[in-house]
Amino acid sequence: MNVKTRKAVDSINKARQAKIYAELLDKDTSVLFDDPLKNDMVLNMGPQHPATHGVLRVVLRLDGETIIKCVPELGYLHRGYEKLAENLTYHEFIPHTDRLDYLAPMSNNVAITLAIENALGMESPERAQWIRTLVSELARISSHLMAMGSTCMDVGALTILLWTFVEREKLYDIFEEICGARFTTSYSRIGGIANDINDTVLAKIRKWAEEFPKNLNHFTSLIHRNRIFIDRMAGIGLMPRDKAIELGLTGPTLRGSGVARDLRKDVPYLVYGRLDFDVMTRTEGDVWGRYMVRVDEMSQSLKMVHQILDQMPKGEIRLNEPNVVLPKKSEIYTKMEELISDFMLINFGAAPEKGETYTAIESPKGELGFYIVSDGTGFPWRMKIRSPSTANLQGLSHMAEGSMISDIVAIIGSVDPIMGEADK
Amino acid sequence: MNNTKNTEAERLNFMEKLYLPEIAKGLGLTMKYMFKPKFTRQYPEERFEPTGSYRGRPVLVDTTGGERCVACGLCSRVCPALAIEVQASETEREKERYPVKFEINMLRCIFCGFCEEVCPEEAIVMSKEYDIVFTSQEEAILGKEDLLVPEEQLQDRLEYLAEYK
Ligand code: SF4
Ligand code: SF4
Numbered sequence: 001m002n003v004k005t006r007k008a009v010d011s012i013n014k015a016r017q018a019k020i021y022a023e024l025l026d027k028d029t030s031v032l033f034d035d036p037l038k039n040d041m042v043l044n045m046g047p048q049h050p051a052t053h054g055v056l057r058v059v060l061r062l063d064g065e066t067i068i069k070c071v072p073e074l075g076y077l078h079r080g081y082e083k084l085a086e087n088l089t090y091h092e093f094i095p096h097t098d099r100l101d102y103l104a105p106m107s108n109n110v111a112i113t114l115a116i117e118n119a120l121g122m123e124s125p126e127r128a129q130w131i132r133t134l135v136s137e138l139a140r141i142s143s144h145l146m147a148m149g150s151t152c153m154d155v156g157a158l159t160i161l162l163w164t165f166v167e168r169e170k171l172y173d174i175f176e177e178i179c180g181a182r183f184t185t186s187y188s189r190i191g192g193i194a195n196d197i198n199d200t201v202l203a204k205i206r207k208w209a210e211e212f213p214k215n216l217n218h219f220t221s222l223i224h225r226n227r228i229f230i231d232r233m234a235g236i237g238l239m240p241r242d243k244a245i246e247l248g249l250t251g252p253t254l255r256g257s258g259v260a261r262d263l264r265k266d267v268p269y270l271v272y273g274r275l276d277f278d279v280m281t282r283t284e285g286d287v288w289g290r291y292m293v294r295v296d297e298m299s300q301s302l303k304m305v306h307q308i309l310d311q312m313p314k315g316e317i318r319l320n321e322p323n324v325v326l327p328k329k330s331e332i333y334t335k336m337e338e339l340i341s342d343f344m345l346i347n348f349g350a351a352p353e354k355g356e357t358y359t360a361i362e363s364p365k366g367e368l369g370f371y372i373v374s375d376g377t378g379f380p381w382r383m384k385i386r387s388p389s390t391a392n393l394q395g396l397s398h399m400a401e402g403s404m405i406s407d408i409v410a411i412i413g414s415v416d417p418i419m420g421e422a423d424k
Numbered sequence: 425m426n427n428t429k430n431t432e433a434e435r436l437n438f439m440e441k442l443y444l445p446e447i448a449k450g451l452g453l454t455m456k457y458m459f460k461p462k463f464t465r466q467y468p469e470e471r472f473e474p475t476g477s478y479r480g481r482p483v484l485v486d487t488t489g490g491e492r493c494v495a496c497g498l499c500s501r502v503c504p505a506l507a508i509e510v511q512a513s514e515t516e517r518e519k520e521r522y523p524v525k526f527e528i529n530m531l532r533c534i535f536c537g538f539c540e541e542v543c544p545e546e547a548i549v550m551s552k553e554y555d556i557v558f559t560s561q562e563e564a565i566l567g568k569e570d571l572l573v574p575e576e577q578l579q580d581r582l583e584y585l586a587e588y589k
Binding site for chain 1: 436440441443446449450453463474475477478479496498501502504534535536537538541542544545546550585586587588589
């Protein structure tokens with residue numbers, strides 16, 4: 001084994017820090033001052049700062065109160081999921097995706113299973129697709145509620161965070177009844193979903209969906225016309241349209257800059273092609289714009305939830321293909337063939353053909369894609385996770401440069417990075 | 425400079441610009457919420473009762489004829505957290521095989537429910553227990569005697585599995 005000595009580790013750390021500071025101190029900055037203060041200051045924000053939403057470290061070079069340069073450092077929550085995936089069967093990797101974007105695990109489960117199904121060249125049954133769409137929209141609302149609450153908290157409106165938490169809590173209660181866990185859902189499976197949703201839960205979702213708009217209105221009426229809130233949000237952290245496209249931003253961070261890109265509309269997957277919804281965009285491109293996109297998207301998701309509940313078909317929840325999809329439990333107990341395929345599937349895994357596939361969905365944070373290289377066995381030869389938070393954080397330096405130091409928390413909040421996903 | 429003029433603030437009307445009504449509104453809400461029922465639960469006194477769909481601590485089903493487990497090792501193979509250890513042996517009973525050793529390391533278990541999903545004998549199921557506390561690492565490794573739970577106590581989950589899984 002290749003064990004590094006203390007000295008080697010120190011020298012690696014030193015080289016890494018030197019790189020960050022070298023980038024921080026370069027003269028290639030776009031800000032000009034009429035009366036520059038002489039004393040530049042380097043400020044280290046994070047990785048434990050509460051406003052960095054996890055363990056993001058941002059190194060700032062300040063001129064007085066103005067940020068001249070901002071260098072985000074990622075990787076504090078790196079757990080090596082891409083490497084880990086190579087040593088697990090596709091089925092075993094599903095619970096690991098809960099821990100990527102931990103504010104919308106349902107969405108991640110759907111993403112990975114769609115990717116595996118794409119690699120295997122099959123499609124899940126009708127009812128499973130509707131349920132998957134339903135849970136990913138509920139996950140979107142819960143994630144946006146959290147983003148909304150934490151952005152408000154970052155700029156000083158703590159009340160909103162507590163209120164959005166209550167709504168999110170109700171959603172988590174629903175998730176718990178759907179799949180048995182609030183946070184680590186592991187709900188999707190190859191070829192379908194883990195278990196069916198019963199009608200009482202569906203009724204519960206409908207009841208929640210009917211009450212939610214009133215509550216959302218209640219939240220927004222408190223802050224959206226509030227002078228202090230607007231002054232802290234609007235006009236800062238600008239991300240121009242072209243720059244946003246260049247940097248590869250996706251999700252609300254991109255749509256806040258006026259680009260109507262949404263995979264649900266552009267490349268309809270699951271049943272999104274059959275649902276009626278609008279892609280929300282704002283032209284401002286500032287923190288306010290990105291925040292408003294999230295708030296507007298919640299209403300759109302809610303509209304979809306109603307449509308899904310109205311049209312939900314009955315039927316099978318998993319494909320009946322014993323050599324790739326786990327058979328029904330009752331069949332495992334009673335039938336020999338299913339029992340054997342259960343054993344084969346768990347021991348060797350469902351094996352896609354040799355080749356490469358890329359499948360992406362519109363997760364609450366943006367385009368979440370899984371790039372799978374298969375060598376024909378049950379284990380992926382390589383799995384690359386295209387996580388939206390990593391890409392969106394690339395815009396942070398551009399947004400922060402030239403802002404005031406106190407605005408950086410609002411700017412980070414508006415990008416809505418989830419470090420579990422950014423660091424993988 | 426990545427700042428622009430704050431155009432949003434210009435759209436505020438006179439009353440909103442004044443800011444004073446906002447303070448009154450905020451205080452009014454505080455008063456209102458003081459008398460509203462609380463959303464939180466007083467945990468140890470008020471306990472949360474999970475339904476059959478809940479995935480709590482994995483347990484072994486204990487029937488009158490002993491455990492259902494035949495020590496096939498499938499649960500230990502599928503466990504993504506490598507939490508289960510099974511050692512098989514033979515018996516005189518009808519099922520011929522049984523686990524001499526069955527351990528779940530609760531420090532590793534992530535409550536994913538995969539073990540329950542793949543078990544061919546419905547021998548391991550997720551219970552409703554969620555408040556699991558250990559004072560040492562050794563205590564967290566549950567052996568067979570800690571894992572076996574009588575079938576009657578698991579009826580909710582078994583019915584749920586039969587119907588929805
Ligand atoms: S609990 Fe089930 S899967 Fe695990 S060894 Fe026993 S019979 Fe096999
Ligand atoms: S619930 Fe999941 S992690 Fe826990 S023992 Fe079962 S398979 Fe392993």
